[in-house]
Amino acid sequence: MSKDRFVAHLDLDAFFCAVEVLKDPGLKGKPIVVGGRPEQRGVVAAASYPARKYGIHSAMPMAEAVRRCSDLIIISHGFKSYKTYSRIIMGVIRSEAEIIQQVGIDEAFFELTDQIDHWDDGITIAKRIKQKISRDVGLAASIGISTNKMIAKIGSDFEKPDGFTVVRPGDELKFLAPLTVQKISGIGKQTTKRLNEMSIHKVLDLRNTPEKTLMDRFGKHGIQMSRWSNAIDKRSLTEERETKSISQERTFSSDIHHESPLLEKLESMSEKVAQQLAKEETKARTVTVKIRYADFRTITRQQSFQVGIQTKEEIFQIATKLFRKYWDHTHPLRLLGVGVSGLTDKESQLVLDF
Ligand SMILES: [Mg+2]
Helix, strand or coil, rough: CCCCCEEEEEEEECCCHHHHHHHHHHCCCCEEEEEEEEEHHCCEEEEEEEHHHHCCCCCCHHHHHHHHHHEEEEEECHHHHHHHHHHHHHHCCCCCCCCEEEEEEEEEEEEEEEHCHHHHHHHHHHHHHHHHHHHHCCCCCEEEECCHHHHHHHHHHHHHCCCCCEEECCCHHHHCCCCCCHHHCCCHHHHEEEEEEEECCCCHHHHHCHHHHHHHHHHHHHHHHHHHCCCCCCCCCCCCHHHEEEEEEEEEEEEEEEEHHHHHHHHHHHHHHHHHHCCCCCCCEEEEEEECCCCCEEEEEEEEEEECCHHHHHHHHHHHHHHHCCCCCCEEEEEEEEEECCCCCCHHHHHHCC
């Protein structure tokens, strides 16, 4: 039997607001938010826990937040200091963990599998990380620990704030069963709605649904969801770093010099890329086309956009434009590829809203 993995997810509690409190301790315990001014149609980027008691949450229009709490203290973002603190926190994690994957300004996975003899030794290390962050930096973090990324991520949110949730090897299914499906990162609002229509609400319901039923409804994503519901998630910490971009490429069995079959390939690859984007519930800001001639001369050309791109039609349209512009239309190709990057998640979208 192979060794159980030890994977942790650390998420700082109300990070932006907590940094503001460090800078001005007088704000402690008060309802504060970081974000734009209400008269400038600002939105809440982050809310302190006292502010959350009023139902204020990130992405809410600031005008609405002020309506809910007349004592609300609005602070414009100090993004530089958030970055500084973020770097300090990541340094603390790095001082203890050999493998770390930062996934946002205030969250990171770390894996201790190969540096510990017994699974419980990892708990000691994780506790020490949490303690260092609290004692040396003055910030609170929530940590989730389990045998894979999916459960670790759910775990860090489970007892937030100041949480420390451990789901031991063998306890994964029991832990997941009563949770609503949307707790799984990778099952978003739309998918949840569709699952609910199939009377699938809890992870246990998902587990009890035949994989084939899920596959017929959701394709590859269905298979993945079925695996997740069975606590199977083999993603490594480095792998996901690579999904900062998604791409497809085809090397042809013989070189192609006609446009129409090349466009067909481009279309099917665009579809695959779009499916992957949908699965990760993200959008891309850049589309790239890769062209390799028979003599191995290779060019990549890309175009970036302000708004996120997600559909196959959008990707295919942009890729076609790039392809037609940069292929010389005379020399045959041995490879064609299409990719997207500049992937946006909820976090970075908020940051860009400032
Ligand atoms: Mg956080």
